[in-house]
Amino acid sequence: MSQVSLEEENAESEPRGRRPVRSFVLRGGRLTDGQKRALKELWPQYGIPDREGELDFCALFGNEHPVIMEIGFGNGDATWRMAAQQPEKNFLGVEVHQPGVGHLLLKLESNGITNVRVACADAVELLRGRVPDASLEGVRIYFPDPWPKKRHHKRRIIQRDFIELLAEKMQHGAILHMATDWEAYAEFMLEVMRDSRQFENLSPHGGTYPRPEWRPQTRYEKRGERLGHRVHDLVFRRAA
Ligand SMILES: C[S@@+](CC[C@H](N)C(=O)[O-])C[C@H]1O[C@@H](n2cnc3c(N)ncnc32)[C@H](O)[C@@H]1O
Secondary structure: OOHHHHHHHHHHHOOHHHOOOOOOOOOOOOOOHHHHHHHHHOHHHHEOOOOOOOOOHHHHHOOOOOEEEEEOOOOOHHHHHHHHHOOOOEEEEEOOOHHHHHHHHHHHHHOOOOOEEEEOOOHHHHHHHHOOOOOEEEEEEEOOOOOOOHHHHHHOOOOHHHHHHHHHHEEEEEEEEEEEOOHHHHHHHHHHHHOOOOEEEOOOOOOOEOOOOOOOOOHHHHHHHHOOOOOEEEEEEEOO
16 A cells, blocks of 8 residues: 555656646655554555556445445545445545545444445555546545645646546546635636536536535544635536
8 A cells, every 4th residue: 555655756757847736745744553454454454555557346245226426535434434335336535645544444333334445545546547437437636735825836636737637537427526624726726627518517607516415524624714714515417
């Protein structure tokens, strides 16, 4: 389970100008003993192996249920709750931060969840290299890093190229659900999405969408609320 650290090493060895712009910075973060155990013992059950090549979702999940991808799940508390709510769907969670991955694995085990698989990887690389075209029934991106400084806006995961990549990987009619507590990022997302012909905004007035009741509160959302931030949901359909 070293996909991300290997990529980071490779990125470091590239000449400065050619380093890819990434939407994350790998923070060290200490692993608890429980997380260490989970990464070792539960990874074979839930983890996506680092191998090359396209993923076979039927083999991975052991069934043909639709697949919803969650990008940047943080500690995964929303992930396992959504999976518990919808056992008839498969969830593919992607996160670069190892302690968060360990935390989710422990929750999957203690709650007896079987419809989640986890990748500790850069979601952009995973989508490009391993997710089959037109294979996802949904993509959820909750509270992506807002990168508030203007010179860092290029690091925001929501960009025109990224949305094109999602469009390739999503089925027609699939739902892209995003949420942010950063007003300026919500506007940025709307601007990027307005330029896309492949997605249709499901908000009746073309803006943000009422928070669906079923969406579990995430850790970052709670933090934003403590800081007095307003939360914005955005929901789009992959057009036919
Ligand atoms: C602000 S946190 C939000 C976490 C969680 N969704 C929540 O709401 O609590 C954003 C997360 O996205 C992850 N992330 C950022 N870019 C990523 C990428 N390209 N692939 C996978 N994870 C990424 C970060 O490691 C971080 O945990």
